[in-house]
Amino acid sequence: MSALSQALAQYVAVRRALGTKLWEPARTLQQFVGFLEDRRARFITSELALQWAMLPNNVQRATWARRLSMVRRFAMWLSATDPRTQVPPARLISGRRRRNPPHIFTDHEVKQLMIEASRLSSATGLCARTYTTIIGLLASTGLRPGEVLTLARPDVDLQNGILLIRETKFGKSRFVPLHDSTRCALSDYAMRRDKVGICLQSEAFFVTEIGRPLSACTARRTFARISRATGLRAPKGPGQVGRGPRLQDFRHTFTTRKLVEWYRAGLDVERELPKLSTYLGHSDVTHTYWYISADPELLQLATKYLCGRRPGGDQ
Secondary structure, rough: HHHHHHHHHHHHHHHHHOOOOOOHHHHHHHHHHHHHHHHHOOOOOHHHHHHHHOOOOOOOOHHHHHHHHHHHHHHHHHHHOOOOOOOOOOOOOOOOOOOOOOOOHHHHHHHHHHOOOOOOOOOOOHHHHHHHHHHHHHHHOOHHHHHHOOOOOHHOOOOOOOOOOOOOOOOOOEEOOOOOOHHHHHHHHHHHHHHHOOOOOEEEEEEOOOOOEEHHHHHHHHHHHHOOOOHOOOOOOOOOOOOOOOOOOHHHHHHHHHHHHHHHHOOHHHHHHHHHHHHOOOOOOOHHHHHHHHOOOHHHHHHHHHHHHHOOOOO
């Protein structure tokens, strides 16, 4: 193991000891260290950091900036013990991350995605079952993809139909109740998963064909393939997933439908919104308000509702 690899392992261990999960940065920085080692570099330079950050093609500048920011934090830490380390200047790559407009799935699209997922081939047949269950769970609960992929078997109460979501995006844990049809689907998946005879190598609820936890990268790429097969994502060149609906968009769809349902029913959405915010695991209700501005139909309903509440407005 090179000195840079050892330094990275120590950096990740220290950050995690301080309470940061650091899953994605750890993987990304491993790629960066590999890039340096291929070039026989013994320490970080701003030039090499910039070259590596800008390697991906057909991405937003914000992606380059984010990659460089991970290197910058690592370099700042490493420079305390290795004075040769160059810390890339702040804002070396400018670029604000823009929120992608969400795709609101129709019932037909969700059905087609699940049908296509059921056609995924694998040695045990578990792959198809895994992705159809994940898509159904995301669509029916509005959970974050990361929350679904990190579910452990003890977190899934199949008898009472309750999920324990542990310390996610904002460090909050919460319980999520399941519809009975969703509970039955999870029970069926668990039964089939345990019957295929693979050696489960972790407590993860959703696993690969060899019993390991399903990674977020693999899940995103597989969903991109499924989306292309259904015509929801334009085909790209070899190895490219292109742009189109994401797993995260099931969360947008769930939230948008719930808000539209409330507006059409004439409920006081301002009073109901904190409940939805808590269910979704938001740290502040303002994060939930973003969904209203993200969907034209929902924004129109919200405007009509607010205008009706003003003095002199239509009741």
